[in-house]
Amino acid sequence: MTPTAATTATVRLTTAQALVRFLSRQYTERDGVRQRLITGTWGIFGHGNVAGLGQALLQYADDMPFHQGRNEQAMVHAAVGYARQSDRLSAHAVTTSIGPGATNLVTGAALATVNHLPVLLLPGDVFAARPADPVLQQLEVPYAGDVSVNDCLRPVSKYFDRITRPEQLIPAALQAMRVLADPVDTGAVTLALPQDVQAEAYDWPQEFFAERVWGVRRPAPDATELAAAVRALKQARRPLIVAGGGVHHSGAEQALAAFADATGIPVASTQAGKGSLPYDHPADVGGIGHTGTATANELARTADLVIGVGTRYTDFTTASATLFAGPGVRFLNLNIAAFDAHKLAALPLVADAREGLTALGEALGERYRAEPAHVTAYTDDKERWEHRVDACYAADDDLVRPTQAQVLGVLDELVSGDDILINAAGSLPGDLHKLWRTRSRDQYHVEYGYSCMGYEIPAALGVALAAPGRPVWALVGDGTYLMMPTELVTAVQENIPVKVVVLQNHGYASIGGLSASVGAEGFGTQYRYPVQGAAGYTGAPLPVDLAANAASLGMDVHRAKTVRELREALAATRGATRPTCVYVETETADTVSGPPPAQAWWDVPVAETSDADRSPSTAKAREEYERHVTARRRHL
The missing domain is CATH 3.40.50.1220 (TPP-binding domain)
Structure with a gap:
């Protein structure tokens, strides 16, 4: 049979150009509602992607919105936040250079896959043709010539492929879209793209660029x-x-x-x-x-x-x-x-x-x-529990330093169902899960499958992009803030009016409490000076000014020293049209009662033997551990 013109028509593009054009024509559909599958791309350019995907994204800027990131892991977090807020029906792509840019994706990829949230990763890779070996940032593996650092992404990806010839992109891209749109298998999807292949031209069939709709299944029960x-x-x-x-x-x-x-x-x-x-x-x-x-x-x-x-x-x-x-x-x-x-x-x-x-x-x-x-x-x-929440939220004196629970209480007074709260790590997830009064289906955005410190600020950007016009709050402790404040610059650059609340408690408060409960006495969990002759860091708090840091990155900043100032700062921030930060130093649970303690156990093994003179709390913690562990049960 003679092929028709429609089946033989081709267009000459580079592999990167073809990929961007393909992605701009992919859709999901659920319950009769159709939307773009890949609605934007985050990128940091280096020698592994600047001449390929960088040029392609410039060429198709009208079809594929671009967001400039500052940290590769943070870009994945932003994409994940966007996907979750979009009910997994739309997603973002992330492109990086080879080497450190690519390996920085691993943590974000694991978070996406653990939480079943779609993100498309497009890391650059070393030359497929191997004209020079090794190239800059290449990991040499003596026993395998086809391995690069991108192989670190295999165990944290739901689909992985390395495109060593242009024509391989066609089946790989289709498989990638299938996985991203699959409600069971979705997660991080990785297409590793050697830098020479990205820039190589190929005659692509026109059908590859036709609009394609991926149905999101709703299987009924047997x-x-x-x-x-x-x-x-x-x-x-x-x-x-x-x-x-x-x-x-x-x-x-x-x-x-x-x-x-x-x-x-x-x-x-x-x-x-x-x-x-x-x-x-x-x-x-x-x-x-x-x-x-x-x-x-x-x-x-x-x-x-x-x-x-x-x-x-x-x-x-x-x-x-x-x-x-x-x-x-x-x-x-x-x-x-x-x-x-x-x-x-x-x-x-x-x-x-x-x-x-x-x-x-x-x-x-x-x-x-x-x-x-x-x-x-x-x-x-x-x-009765709601009365306990009221007691935790209440502040008898507006002129005192607030506790963490009181910070949540003041915020609770201000928000409506439109507000979205984002958190992931530290002691805040526990307080939020117990105390927060959720008003709408998507107000509560706590990433606890991977509980990744540093998620909150970049995720807030992704959520704000998916829910324009709604107040988006990133709630972070000082430990999490120091992990990844870099995307505040992106928020300023694109004027994404995220609202960041920084709670300063001088260390890893959650793990400090856990450490104390398992006999490790808070060792290595405080942001303080060391004291000669004492283990860990038990001196004065470090003179770190996170509010000044946020301001230096372009944020508007409110400092709140009391409950009253906090109430005023949060109210002003909720109505802000620029990226804004509220900085508050919280009162510790050592001096005031905090939220109710844990209502159920969590298994963190305690040292089975210890030096009673050096670590007297460990033996007591072990006794408590053995009491709880006997209640563990296998449901068979």
Whole structure:
């Protein structure tokens, strides 16, 4: 058969030009709504990508928006923040030079993959043709000529390919888009691009650049699995729903609310799932696990059926396998990923969260309703917990230095459902999970799958790009701020009005507390001067001025020394149209009561033997550890 003109038409472009043009024509579609899959590219240019992708992005600047980054890891965090705020239906690409630029991607790639959030990584690579070997920044591997530093990205990528010939891009790019749009397999996707191949011309088939739509699946539950789920529910007397991040990814919040309304089953949430119900919904009992509420954790301890919806059951959620303590407790896991649906020897219900909840509700009909006494009990317990939150937030004197919980309390007074709070590491995730009153489905943005220090500020940029016009807050401690403040410059450059709240507590407060609890006495966790003859750093705080640092990077800065000044600073910042920072030195828990302690255990092994004279706290911590570890249980 003679080929038609349409099937033989080609266009001559470099590999980099072809990739950028291809990416600008990719779309996702879910529930009949279509949007661009790759809506922008972050980049830092070097000799591995400047002549290839750099030139291509300039040539197609009208089709592919570009954002200039300052740190490669931070660019991935920004892209991840954008993807999460976009419900994983749109994503960003990230390009770097070879060598250190590429290896700096690894942490961000791991974060994306752990959290099932799509990002396309386009690191430069060494010459495919090997005209000179080694080239600048090349890692020589004596036993393998085809290995480069980019191979570090293999274990943290959901798809990886190295494009050593232009024509290899066609199948690789299509596979990359398939993975990015897959609700089960999505994560970091890496296309390593040798610098000579990027600049090499090739005659590309026109069909490669046609608009392509990638459908985002909503699989319905299997009839047999659904029937088993209904039987389990009808037999349950004290069921509990654990809402995970899959509720948000599916957009299943309304379906969850309808299911909870119809059944009266209480809903606890993981860090990723918080906000699945607003805090004032009658069935919402707050966070679960080590950083959860007393209400949710008591329900978990006595539940006879735990219904996981879109959760991975990490150790914080299960209190290191000690939380779900009912003697005959069973698990029913609704998850789009079969791997997660089968955890804890559960009855699996492999389906999209929205479709699964809807089908489960329809199959139950009016045949199940939680016992009135059970509903009354958790409702009363929830009200008691809210009184504890009020006490943590309250400041009797506006002229004193605020605690971290009081900072959250002042912010709680100011925000609406439009505001988005971003956090990832330190002691803030625990306080937020216990105390924060989430008002909308996407207000609470705490990255706790990887809990990566340095995520917050760059992620805030990505979120703000995905949600223009909404107030976006990055909440950071001084430790996290020092990890990665570089993208404040990008915020200033592009006038992205992020709001950064820096809480100065002179060190790694969260790990300092953990260190003290496991007998390590806070060693190496404070930002202080050393004292001669003493271990660690126990002297005066360092004279570091993070507010001045933020100002030097172009931010508007408010310093707040008291609760009153904090209230004024946060109010001014919320209405700001430029990138703005609020700096506050917080009062420590040594002098005032902080938030409620952990309501469930977390397994951090303690030294089994120690020198009683040098480390007397270790033996006591070990005794406490052994008491808790006996409650650990395998659900088989």
